Amino acid sequence: MNEHLTVVDHPLVQHKLTLMRDKGTSTASFRQLLREITQLLAYEVTREMPLTTRTIETPLEEMEAPILAGKKLALVSILRAGNGMLDGVLELVPSARVGFVGLYRDEETLQPVQYYFKVPEGLQDRLVIAVDPMLATGNSSAAAIDLLKQAGATDIRFLCLLAAPEGVARMKEAHPDVPIVTASLDRALNSKGYIMPGLGDAGDRMFGTK
Numbered sequence: 587m588n589e590h591l592t593v594v595d596h597p598l599v600q601h602k603l604t605l606m607r608d609k610g611t612s613t614a615s616f617r618q619l620l621r622e623i624t625q626l627l628a629y630e631v632t633r634e635m636p637l638t639t640r641t642i643e644t645p646l647e648e649m650e651a652p653i654l655a656g657k658k659l660a661l662v663s664i665l666r667a668g669n670g671m672l673d674g675v676l677e678l679v680p681s682a683r684v685g686f687v688g689l690y691r692d693e694e695t696l697q698p699v700q701y702y703f704k705v706p707e708g709l710q711d712r713l714v715i716a717v718d719p720m721l722a723t724g725n726s727s728a729a730a731i732d733l734l735k736q737a738g739a740t741d742i743r744f745l746c747l748l749a750a751p752e753g754v755a756r757m758k759e760a761h762p763d764v765p766i767v768t769a770s771l772d773r774a775l776n777s778k779g780y781i782m783p784g785l786g787d788a789g790d791r792m793f794g795t796k
């Protein structure tokens with residue numbers, strides 16, 4: 587991926603995103619829509635996975651058929667909202683290994699504080715896709731990527747639903763080698779660190795908490 591930021595402007599993604607933003611959308615629908623959009627975004631973020639071929643026999647003849655090669659996938663959910671994006675990708679790539687990074691945002695400083703870190707072995711040999719629906723200040727995301735690099739990851743992509751310009755700039759500064767794929771680049775952050783127009787607190791909306 588050459589672009590640091592890819593905004594997936596596919597009509598299905600944009601339609602589903604509008605439904606997710608709407609404050610009247612139920613928790614169940616929000617969760618389902620996130621799963622569906624994630625699958626569409628996964629199509630983009632996995633676009634450059636290398637292929638090799640395998641000899642197979644169709645009912646009619648033998649052929650050299652394309653099949654995923656080389657690097658295996660590791661998905662890393664940035665807790666807790668990242669979990670809402672895991673299943674969508676896992677349905678497409680069931681063999682992917684899964685890791686978790688737990689960071690919470692200090693409400694006053696907006697700085698990330700780590701409370702959990704568990705990732706698959708051999709990250710250096712995997713394509714690592716970190717998922718978190720909201721790229722807001724970028725502080726948590728950049729800190730999560732720091733941890734993944736310390737654990738050996740070298741080929742990392744960041745998959746999110748919404749991005750704020752501030753978060754994209756922070757990630758570009760901290761991790762210019764990590765391409766970002768998102769459904770929308772929103773206007774800005776507000777004074778509380780929420781993405782505007784955004785969709786509110788993604789974790790609360792997907793888990794029905796407040």
Ligand code: URA
Nearest residue numbers: 720722780781787788
């Ligand atoms: N996290 C969220 O869930 N929503 C925002 O708008 C920003 C960060």
